[in-house]
Amino acid sequence: MAKTLFDVKNDLVTIGQALAVAKQDKLAKASDPNASVEDIRALETKEQNLQARFEILQKEHDVMEAEQKASLDKSRGVLDGVQEPKAKITSAKAGLYRAAVRGQNVPDDVKAALGDNNGSGGEKILPSTMTTELLHEPFVKNPLRDVSTFTTVTNLEIPKIDFQLDDDDFIGDEETAKEIKATGDVVTFGRHKFKVMVPLSETILAATDTNLVQTVDRALESGLAAKEKKVAFTTTPKAGEEHMSFYRITDPIKAVTGADKYKAIKAAIADLHEDYRENAKIVMRYVDYTDILEVLANGNATLYGAQPEQVLGKPVEFCDLAVDPVVGDFRFSHYNYDPTIIYDRDKNVRSGIWDFVLTAWIDHQIKLKSAFRIAKKQ
Incomplete structure (x- = not known):
């Protein structure tokens, strides 16, 4: 079953807590003169593994959160008939890409939204x-x-x-x-x-x-x-x-x-x-x-x-x-x-x-x- 952003957030909290505990355990073991080097290295390896898992989850979390935000921005892009500036530029850029590839003329409102200073639109x-x-x-x-x-x-x-x-x-x-x-x-x-x-x-x-x-x-x-x-x-x-x-x-x-x-x-x-x-x-x-x-x-x-x-x-x-x-x-x-x-x-x-x-x-x-x-x- 695919994980949702909520699931990933929970996983981040869980792994983050485990990572914090592992760091404390390693420090405590390293401070113990009777602890063996093997035990310290084992805790260090555990910390590194948890750190790697945390970074992977963090990266996936950031991607999913950005996608969710983009989706929300798009849904809120048009409010009472007025587009937000960022959504307006995104829409205009998409219009330019589609028109260029399909060999169509770029609409005047698209050129205006993107700051086109070319009055003729021919170039x-x-x-x-x-x-x-x-x-x-x-x-x-x-x-x-x-x-x-x-x-x-x-x-x-x-x-x-x-x-x-x-x-x-x-x-x-x-x-x-x-x-x-x-x-x-x-x-x-x-x-x-x-x-x-x-x-x-x-x-x-x-x-x-x-x-x-x-x-x-x-x-x-x-x-x-x-x-x-x-x-x-x-x-x-x-x-x-x-x-x-x-x-x-x-x-x-x-x-x-x-x-x-x-x-x-x-x-x-x-x-x-x-x-x-x-x-x-x-x-x-x-x-x-x-x-x-x-x-x-x-x-x-x-x-x-x-x-x-x-x-x-x-x-x-x-x-x-x-x-x-x-x-x-x-x-x-x-x-x-x-x-x-x-x-x-x-x-x-x-x-x-x-x-x-x-x-x-x-x-x-x-x-x-x-x-x-x-x-x-x-």
Whole structure:
């Protein structure tokens, strides 16, 4: 029998109480000088199992609660003939998706609700409301969203360093000074086109507005995040996109080596100039981090509970595409989107399913490569 939200809430309370008791039992046993290590480890394992079950239930609870809220919002979306703002936008987005895929004209009220500034309605430019949500909402699937700079400005040009002094020798890092002298003190962003395609069947198109919008929005967000990560960490960039990658071969970022990746990361942090070291972060693969833990822990389970920053000395973001850890001040990693985003449709002739197609333009500039190091194992 399927569990309801009420059932899951009760399960959460039960497991939560058991988890609290297990924690107290473990502390009490650990404080007892006569207790055996095996008994303490058994209680620790019990606590970990309960914690895992609690987290699974919590995640399912949050999903079910969000779905219930969305259903209630939809049922309350129209009150006395007036739609709530959030429900109105959801309904308008669903109308745009359906009209685009089916080759129909987008109704004027839909365009107005989404902030369309295109009076004629002939061009297929994504309305401002949707552009803002797609490009400015934080995407948890792209770790760089939390550390890099993101903007949406046409033909963006910015200085590489935020301040200047009348003394020509104000830059303390000789490497940075040489880089600016060689490449100039201004970064100019280009436009590199890519497409995100979301396959939609008639079943999805006929679903509720909420389900349709969630399906398309999540797919578009995932596509944008995937592109952002790929251009930054690819070892085989497309022609014209070489400058976007931390692993670029032409004009490469300085590599620092060590006997293993742990020592390479430590050496890379130390090799950064203090101006960048203070705000440095590490982007690396999770599998490399667990390998480091295994070596450092040497059978001591305590280290596995430590935060990555405590282990490596700097905050860590995990990305499976980061084949060699990238260490540096990620404020100098800058993504810029052209605010003009186009939508269209395309038919998959093999499956008969229509694609909602989004065309966007992106550029990723590493404003100062001297602010970064690549940590490599010797």
